[in-house]
Amino acid sequence: MTPDDLRFDAHGLIPAVVQQHDTGEVLMVAWMNREALAQTIERNETVFWSRSREELWHKGATSGNTQRVVDLVADCDGDVLLIRVDQGGDGVACHTGARTCFHHPLAS
Amino acid sequence: MTPDDLRFDAHGLIPAVVQQHDTGEVLMVAWMNREALAQTIERNETVFWSRSREELWHKGATSGNTQRVVDLVADCDGDVLLIRVDQGGDGVACHTGARTCFHHPLAS
Numbered sequence: 001m002t003p004d005d006l007r008f009d010a011h012g013l014i015p016a017v018v019q020q021h022d023t024g025e026v027l028m029v030a031w032m033n034r035e036a037l038a039q040t041i042e043r044n045e046t047v048f049w050s051r052s053r054e055e056l057w058h059k060g061a062t063s064g065n066t067q068r069v070v071d072l073v074a075d076c077d078g079d080v081l082l083i084r085v086d087q088g089g090d091g092v093a094c095h096t097g098a099r100t101c102f103h104h105p106l107a108s
Numbered sequence: 109m110t111p112d113d114l115r116f117d118a119h120g121l122i123p124a125v126v127q128q129h130d131t132g133e134v135l136m137v138a139w140m141n142r143e144a145l146a147q148t149i150e151r152n153e154t155v156f157w158s159r160s161r162e163e164l165w166h167k168g169a170t171s172g173n174t175q176r177v178v179d180l181v182a183d184c185d186g187d188v189l190l191i192r193v194d195q196g197g198d199g200v201a202c203h204t205g206a207r208t209c210f211h212h213p214l215a216s
Contacts, residue, residue: 001212007150017125024132026125029188041135072214076202080137082210094184102190106180 003037013049014081014089021070021084027093028101030059032081044069046083047092065089109194110211111145115187121157126201129178129192135201140169140189152177154191173197 013031018071020027025045030048032040036056044060050057060066067085073107074081087093094101116122121139128135138156140148144164147155151166154175158165168174175193182189193200202209 002215006214008122015123015137017137019132019134024127026127026134028189029123029183048119073210074212074214075137075209076204076206076211077209078212080209082134096184098184101183101185101188102181102184103184104182105109106114106182106189 001074001078003034003041006037006074006081007077008034009079013051014079016046016048016081016083018046018067018083018085020087022086025100026102027067027085027087027099030057034087037081040069040083041072046085060089062093063089063095065092066092109182109186111142111149113186114145114182114189115185116142117187118127121159122187124154124156124189124191126154126175126191126193128140130194133208134210135175135193135207138165145189148177148191149180154193168197171197171200171203173200176200 012033016032018027033049036047036049046059048057066088070084072083120141124140126135141157144155144157154167156165174196178192180191
């Protein structure tokens with residue numbers, strides 16, 4: 001599968017699940033457009049599309065917490081990406097300073 | 109965080125990353141609306157909203173490959189769910205018969 005085979009949504013975006021390659025921790029989910037994906041492949045570091053700021057966002061460019069890409073895998077439908085990375089910098093993926101963005105247990 | 113604190117999108121949906129709780133494998137990503145999430149919590153098995161069929165979808169209801177929920181975690185923004193499960197049945201999450209939906213390496 002190549003980037004041209006992916007199914008971007010009506011906004012030209014595809015969700016990307018970012019996973020620490022060795023521990024299996026799911027660090028975050030963010031969105032990519034075609035350009036973000038192209039830059040991710042070129043830099044070998046994650047680049048996303050910020051839906052709030054409406055701009056490309058090279059993860060860690062200011063914080064130093066870049067994510068080195070280990071591999072990229074598309075799902076069966078080609079509408080989700082799984083990006084296995086090595087979380088660099090302080091090993092922190094979340095803007096709150098937490099290791100992973102998933103730190104709110106859901107109570108029913 | 110409770111379901112009422114989550115941020116569903118303009119279509120009333122939130123993406124859910126499904127992960128095998130012990131191995132860390134990312135099995136699939138699917139979508140939930142409020143009712144799917146409520147049923148997931150009530151059944152303790154994953155229930156999604158099928159965007160193509162526009163109906164609730166109790167994962168594994170026909171195939172037997174249900175997913176028992178181990179825990180649910182929201183991300184820092186409350187707009188993505190991570191659901192750790194025990195993949196039951198034949199241990200197969202993907203409709204193609206593969207263990208996980210993520211089996212297409214992306215070539216640049």
